[in-house]
Structure formats: structure tokens, C-alpha cells
Amino acid sequence: MNTIAQYLTRTKGNKRLSLTDVITYMYLTLGTIVMFGPVIWLVLSSFKTTQQLVRFPPTILPYRQESVTVEGYDTPLDLYNVTMEDGTVRQLAQVRRVGIEAQMIDPANPEEIIRVNINQRQPIESVVFSLDNYITGVEQFNFWQYLWNSIVVTALATILTLIVNSMAAFALSKYQFRGRNAIFLVTISTLMIPLSVILIPVFLVVTEIGWNNNLIGVIVPGAATPTGVFLLRQYMLTIPDELLDSARIDGASEWRIYLQIILPLARPALAVLAIFSIMWRWNDFLWPLIVLRRSELFTLQVGLNSFQGELQTQWNLILAMTVLTLLPITAVFAFLQKYITTGIATTGMK
Amino acid sequence: MFYSRGCPVSRTTAPLGTSISSPATRPPNLIQFLFNGFVDVIDRLMAPLQNRLGVQRMAYIFVLPNLLIFGIFIILPMILNLSYAFTGSTELFPADRPFIGGDNFARLFECTNFLDPNTCREDVYWRAIYNSTAFVIVQVAFMVIMALISALALNRKIILRAFFRSVFFYPVLLSPVVVALIWKWILQQDGLLNAVIVSLGGTRVPFLLSADWARLWVILISVWAQMGFFTLILLAGLQAIPSELYEAASIDGASPWASFWKITLPLLTPTMTVVLVLALIRAVQVFDQVVPFTNGGPGTATTYMVQYIYNTGFTNQTREYGLAAAASVLMALILFTLTIVQLRVTRAGQNEA
Structure with a gap:
């Protein structure tokens, strides 16, 4: 007991907790409840039966009558x-x-x-974590179809983004050519322009190409991210030009240099961009909402939105499907947590 | 589309994590073997191209795919948007739309009294403008203050720091739809929050049915969902402040409070300004969370600018593309101004440093 108390109160090399430390821990604990509590509540609620869900006041754990x-x-x-x-x-x-x-x-x-x-x-009730809501929900919600669409969009869009952005960043960081500065400036100046500003004309362009109601229409338009070009270019600038020159002397073509020198060395930056892209695409809502009108093409986010619109009262199913929708991104975060947080800290601001 | 959440501001990039070992040190494996084969094929295919263009002009080939996508889906729509804003009718194809000059803009500004949306022809637009203004001011102020407090708390030498940092960041990962549903569930009539209120002796509050409560909760959930991002940026800014400064100050007998006002805040100002402008730009565009949360209601209480554009162009009975485009041109002007401010501020900050 004593050692635990000692461990808990050991901060800053001092023996005892100062008042500021106490306030800090109180704030952080309260913050944890506010930031994470709602998600826990969602997960706990998703195991409850309809009768349990309409009970007021609600119980914390999912009970089921025996x-x-x-x-x-x-x-x-x-x-x-x-x-x-x-x-x-x-x-x-x-x-x-x-x-x-x-x-x-x-x-x-x-x-x-x-x-x-x-x-x-x-x-007589006992705590039961029943999967009934999940099983019925998956049947009614067409979960596997939406999941598949979301995976296709996220994976293909991320791969496409990585390819076109890294190629552009390579050109912008390692070559002298006419129009280089113009291209770079135009890219950077559109950083802050959101989709919402050009919603209608992008919709027109996609319709004219024939990508309306097509997953490609969701994947391609957002692939040339200014953020990605900028992030990768800044990183590639730190790769010494001598490496490229000596490879050229050895007879390597420009494509070989890009694929076998630049890409492997830019891996950390590519990883950060990949994580960003996965987050953006998985959670994307407005654009898929506009492009996809047929329900069998819905991504999870669009599907979940229309599902909650149809089933205003069936909270048990909505809750279970919400949990399933947030599960994949939570798993990604759990594994890549360090990269995500350092990535944002270093690219958002130096 | 314009994914710009991790907005790059700095000119130099810090090392982004170094634990990934370089592939040269790894033993060759199947993937490596296949990749090498792939490189050889590309090499063969592209060799004639490089022979014709020369080394330096190969750069055009490398920028081409990105430039094509960028041009077709960003630059071209930006130009088309202006054409929509100055043409009328409900046709989607620009050639079918008659030129009507500034009529769309005039219609948006047709008001007897600009302070009272009821006297405007496009009353919803003006309601959206006022809703957005109130939202932006309150949301940004509240979020930046909370993010600063959280960053200061996380910057202290505490146990479980990585855990707390992750917890504060976690909601940033959640999609707008998920965020909206989580909070809708908590805020409904028989929800958790009302249960707490009742158990404390209060009466149930119809959070999402009353205009004022709905507005407040839209602000609160967007702070909840975005705060972690800004906390991380501020935390990075705090960690860049050299600790020697604090040590020197404490040797000179400065109180922690004095060090905060005299060291922390001044040195954090560049980061704070960037955070402020980023938060402003994002707040102007609020939309994603609101649709599944309140869908602009009750009434038009939580209808903001982007929702007006979306409704006018995509969900209303008559698709008024021109009107929506005019509204989005006006919004672009606001965002453009904010971006200029940000660039100025960033440059000033870099010159100081």
C-alpha cells in the first residue's frame, strides 16, 4: 500500500503532491470521463434490449430479465x-x-x-452482454455491404493519394523545371478551400464523367490532396541530392530513383499521410452523401445516417451499428496511436 | 475532398518518427523480390520516355497525375462555380443556363432590414449567417480556451501522460455521424443526462427540441469532437519552449503564475494564432456533425452556411444551383480572408523566431 501511494505521489522529483498536481489530476480525470465516457455509455447501451433502453432512469450495465x-x-x-x-x-x-x-x-x-x-x-435480472442487437442490426442494416464499400473507398483512395502525391512531391522537391513554383503555389493556396465551397461544380464534373452513383466518384476527386503534396515535399527536401546523383551515375532511371530511393526513404512521411488519409476517408460524410444515391453503394457513414433517419425509434439497432462503425478506426488508433499523435503534432505545427 | 486537417504551416519538417528501419538493412523477402521485379518492368517501359524527354523534364511526368486530378476536381470547379453564381434556372449543365448577371447575389441581399432575417427574401440564408456567426464566436473561443487548459495539464510531468493524451485525442477520430449519434443518445428525453438531472432533483430538459439548447449542444459536441486536435498542436508548441527559461525564472524567484504570463503565453502566441485561425476556418464550415444531429432544426435554429448551400443545391424541391453557388462564393471570400490572415500571421511568427 505504502509503495503504491509513494509511486502515485512521486512527481517532479518531489516527495509529495503539490496543489497544482492535484488540480491537474482532477482536471484530467474529469476530462477522461467527458471525453471517453460517452463512448463507453454507447457501448454499454448497445447490449441492452429495447425494454431496457426505454427504462428511465437507465441502468449502467445491460440487464436482462431471467x-x-x-x-x-x-x-x-x-x-x-x-x-x-x-x-x-x-x-x-x-x-x-x-x-x-x-x-x-x-x-x-x-x-x-x-x-x-x-x-x-x-x-430477477442478471447482467447479460447479448449480441442480439448486433445480429439483427447487421441483417437489417446491410452492414457487410457498407463495410465493404467503406473499405474499398478508404483503401483505394489512400493508395491513389500516396501514389499521386508522392510523385508530385518528388517532382516538386528534386527537379528544376518551368512552372514548378507556379504549381506549388497553386497547390498550397487551395489548402484552405473546403469542398463545401465548390460542391455544385464538382458534382457537375463527376456527373459529366459518369461517376455519379459510383464509388470511383468518391475515390478520385479528393485524391490530389494539397496537404499530402506539401507534407511529402517538405520531407523529401531533406533527402540529399547526392544520393540521386550517384544513382544516376550508376545508370538508374528516374523511375528507379523514385521507386527505390525516394519512396523507401520517405516512409515515415508516407506513413503519416496514409494514416491521415485513412482517417479522412473512413469518416468522410458530405461528399459520399452527394455522390452516392443508391443504398447498395453507401459507405458506413452514409448508411448509418440514413439508417438512423429510417429507424427513429429502434435505438437498440442504431447503437449497435454505431459501435460497429467506430470499431475499425478505434483499432487503427490503438495500434498506430504514437504515429498519429506525433504526426499531427509535427505537421500541424512545427 | 480538400482534406486539410493537418494543415502544414512550418517551412521545415521535423523528423516524423524514426523507428521505421530502412529497407536496405532487411533481408530480402518475397515482397522485396516482387517489388524489384515491378521496378524492372516500370524501368523498361519508361526508358524510351526518359530518352526523349531528358532527366529534368521527367518531372512533368511525375506531377502530371496529381495535376490532372487537381485541375479537374478543384481548379475547374472553382472556375465553374463562378459561372453558376452568375447564371439562373434549375439546369445543372452550364451551357443550358442563361446569364443573369448579379441577380443571385442581389437576391441573397434583398432585405429591408439586414438585422431581421424575416424581412429578407432569402430569410433562411440570413438566419444561417447569424447562426454561423454566433456559432463561430462561441465555439472557437470556448474550444481554444479548453484546448489550452488541456495542453497545459498534459504538458506537466504526470504519470499516465500518454494515456491521458490519447483519451483527449480519441474523439477526433470519430466520424461526424458517430459523434452525432453518441450525443443524440445521451441527450434524448429519457437519456443519460436527463437521468442525472432528475436524480439531482431537476426536471427533464428537451435538449434537442428547444432552439437554444440545440444551439448550445451543437457547439458543445463540436468542441468535444475537435478539441483533441488543437490540444495536440498546442502541446507541441508548449514542448518547444526551452525548459531553461523556466529554470532561470524560478532561480530569479518568479512565481509559476508569473512564468506563465511572462514566458508561456508570449512564446505560445504564434501557435495560438495558428490554432485560432484554423479553428475559425473550420467553424465557418460547420456542417457534417449537424446533419445527423439536428438536421438544422428545430426549425432553422441550427442551420448554418454550408447547410444552406447544401439544401439550396441538393435537397430543396427546386434545385437552385445558382443561388447555392452565389452563397458559396460569398463563403469562399470569408475563408479567403481568414487564410490571408493566417499566412500573414504565420510569416510574422517565423520572422520573429
Whole structure:
């Protein structure tokens, strides 16, 4: 106990916690509850039955009423703890409820019907993490189709982004050619222009090409990211030109230099861009919403939005599907957490 | 589309993580073998091209794919957008649209009293403008303050620092739809928050049915979802402040409070300004979270500028592309101004450093 306390209070080389430390830990704990609590609440709720979900006040854990199959009854009967008139408590199964009276039987002795006031019975519940919501949800929500669409869009878009951005960054960082500065400036100046500003004309262009209602229409338009070009160019500038020159003397073509020298050396920057791209594409909403009108082409985000629009009341299914939608990105974060945080810290600001 | 969340501002790039070993040190494997084969094929195919163009002009080949996508889906639409803004009718194809001059803009500005949206022809547009203005001011102020406090807390020598940092960042990863659904579930009539309020002796609040509450919660959930990003940027800024400065200050007998005002804040100003402008630019574009959360309602209480553009161009009965384009040109002007401010500020910050 003592060592734990010592460990917990050991900060800054001092022996004891200062007031600022206490306030810091209080803030961080509160912050953790606010930032992470809602997600935990979502996950816990997603295991509850519809009856549990409409209960007010809600329980924290997903409970499920226990039931028992009794001979002579087709459906399983709900189990209750009933306080009898003499004060003893018996476990009884409810056959039916008439007004304020409940007709109960003892599962061990199903012939005798016991009538009790409904206030005298307490449902017997146990914590059950049931996957029912997930199973029904996946059937109704067309989850696998949406998941597949999302994976296709995210994977192909990320690969395309990495290829075209790294090629452009290579040219912009390692060659002297006419128009280089113009191209770079135009790229940088569009950094801040959001899709929402040119929504209609991009839609027109995509429609004219015939990519409306097509996953390609979601993948290609956003592939030439200014962020990616800039990020990779800055990184490639740090690769010494002498490496390229000596490779050229050895007879390597420009393509070989790009593929076998530049790309391997730019791996850290490529990794950061890949993570960014995966995050952007997986969570993308506005553009797929406009391009994809047929439901079998929906990505998870668009699908989830229309699902919640259709099933205003079926929260049990919506919650389960929301959990499934956030699961993949959470897994990616858990594994690549260090790269994501350092990537943002170094590219967002030096 | 214009994915610009990790906005590059610096001119030099710091090392981005060095734990990935260079492929040269690895033993050759199947992937390496296939990759080498692939390189050979590309090499053969492209050799004639390089012979004709020469080494330096190969650069055009490398920029071409990016430039094509960029030109077709960004530059061309930017030009087309202007053509939409100055033409009328509900046709999508520009050639079918008659030129109507500044009529779309005039229509947006047709108001007897600009302070009262009810007197405007496009009343929803003006409501959206006022909603956006209020949103931008409150959201940015609140978020930057919270992000600064969080960054200061995370910058202290504390145990579980990496854990807390991840937790504060986690909501940034969630999609707008997921964020909206999580909070809708908590805020509904029988939701968790109302249960807490009732257990404390209050009465249930219809959070998403009352205009003022809905506006407040749109702000709160967007702060919740974005704060971690700005916290990380500010944290990086804080860590760049040399610790010798603080040591010297404490030797001179300065209180922690004085060091905060005299060292931390002045040295953090460039980072703060960048964060502020980035947050502003993002707040002007608020849309993604709002659609699944309130869909602009109740009424038009949470209809913001992008939603107006989206509704006018894509969901309303008559597709008023010209009107939507005019509204988006006006929004582009606002964003352009903010970007110029940011570039100025960044450059000033770099000259100082």
C-alpha cells in the first residue's frame, strides 16, 4: 500500500503532491470521463434490449430479465422474486398479468396458480452482454455491404493519394523545371478551400464523367490532396541530392530513383499521410452523401445516417451499428496511436 | 475532398518518427523480390520516355497525375462555380443556363432590414449567417480556451501522460455521424443526462427540441469532437519552449503564475494564432456533425452556411444551383480572408523566431 501511494505521489522529483498536481489530476480525470465516457455509455447501451433502453432512469450495465421454460407453456416465462403475505420471498414465473394482479406459478410445481399484487414482485435480472442487437442490426442494416464499400473507398483512395502525391512531391522537391513554383503555389493556396465551397461544380464534373452513383466518384476527386503534396515535399527536401546523383551515375532511371530511393526513404512521411488519409476517408460524410444515391453503394457513414433517419425509434439497432462503425478506426488508433499523435503534432505545427 | 486537417504551416519538417528501419538493412523477402521485379518492368517501359524527354523534364511526368486530378476536381470547379453564381434556372449543365448577371447575389441581399432575417427574401440564408456567426464566436473561443487548459495539464510531468493524451485525442477520430449519434443518445428525453438531472432533483430538459439548447449542444459536441486536435498542436508548441527559461525564472524567484504570463503565453502566441485561425476556418464550415444531429432544426435554429448551400443545391424541391453557388462564393471570400490572415500571421511568427 505504502509503495503504491509513494509511486502515485512521486512527481517532479518531489516527495509529495503539490496543489497544482492535484488540480491537474482532477482536471484530467474529469476530462477522461467527458471525453471517453460517452463512448463507453454507447457501448454499454448497445447490449441492452429495447425494454431496457426505454427504462428511465437507465441502468449502467445491460440487464436482462431471467426466464424459465415451464412444461405446458410455449414461451419462456419471466422470473420474479415475490414477497408473499407471510414475508417469505419465493421465485415465481409469471404466466400473465391482469390489471394490478399477476398470475404466477412455481416452476417446480406448475399446476398451482398463485395470484399476487404486481407491487409485490421484483423482476430477477442478471447482467447479460447479448449480441442480439448486433445480429439483427447487421441483417437489417446491410452492414457487410457498407463495410465493404467503406473499405474499398478508404483503401483505394489512400493508395491513389500516396501514389499521386508522392510523385508530385518528388517532382516538386528534386527537379528544376518551368512552372514548378507556379504549381506549388497553386497547390498550397487551395489548402484552405473546403469542398463545401465548390460542391455544385464538382458534382457537375463527376456527373459529366459518369461517376455519379459510383464509388470511383468518391475515390478520385479528393485524391490530389494539397496537404499530402506539401507534407511529402517538405520531407523529401531533406533527402540529399547526392544520393540521386550517384544513382544516376550508376545508370538508374528516374523511375528507379523514385521507386527505390525516394519512396523507401520517405516512409515515415508516407506513413503519416496514409494514416491521415485513412482517417479522412473512413469518416468522410458530405461528399459520399452527394455522390452516392443508391443504398447498395453507401459507405458506413452514409448508411448509418440514413439508417438512423429510417429507424427513429429502434435505438437498440442504431447503437449497435454505431459501435460497429467506430470499431475499425478505434483499432487503427490503438495500434498506430504514437504515429498519429506525433504526426499531427509535427505537421500541424512545427 | 480538400482534406486539410493537418494543415502544414512550418517551412521545415521535423523528423516524423524514426523507428521505421530502412529497407536496405532487411533481408530480402518475397515482397522485396516482387517489388524489384515491378521496378524492372516500370524501368523498361519508361526508358524510351526518359530518352526523349531528358532527366529534368521527367518531372512533368511525375506531377502530371496529381495535376490532372487537381485541375479537374478543384481548379475547374472553382472556375465553374463562378459561372453558376452568375447564371439562373434549375439546369445543372452550364451551357443550358442563361446569364443573369448579379441577380443571385442581389437576391441573397434583398432585405429591408439586414438585422431581421424575416424581412429578407432569402430569410433562411440570413438566419444561417447569424447562426454561423454566433456559432463561430462561441465555439472557437470556448474550444481554444479548453484546448489550452488541456495542453497545459498534459504538458506537466504526470504519470499516465500518454494515456491521458490519447483519451483527449480519441474523439477526433470519430466520424461526424458517430459523434452525432453518441450525443443524440445521451441527450434524448429519457437519456443519460436527463437521468442525472432528475436524480439531482431537476426536471427533464428537451435538449434537442428547444432552439437554444440545440444551439448550445451543437457547439458543445463540436468542441468535444475537435478539441483533441488543437490540444495536440498546442502541446507541441508548449514542448518547444526551452525548459531553461523556466529554470532561470524560478532561480530569479518568479512565481509559476508569473512564468506563465511572462514566458508561456508570449512564446505560445504564434501557435495560438495558428490554432485560432484554423479553428475559425473550420467553424465557418460547420456542417457534417449537424446533419445527423439536428438536421438544422428545430426549425432553422441550427442551420448554418454550408447547410444552406447544401439544401439550396441538393435537397430543396427546386434545385437552385445558382443561388447555392452565389452563397458559396460569398463563403469562399470569408475563408479567403481568414487564410490571408493566417499566412500573414504565420510569416510574422517565423520572422520573429
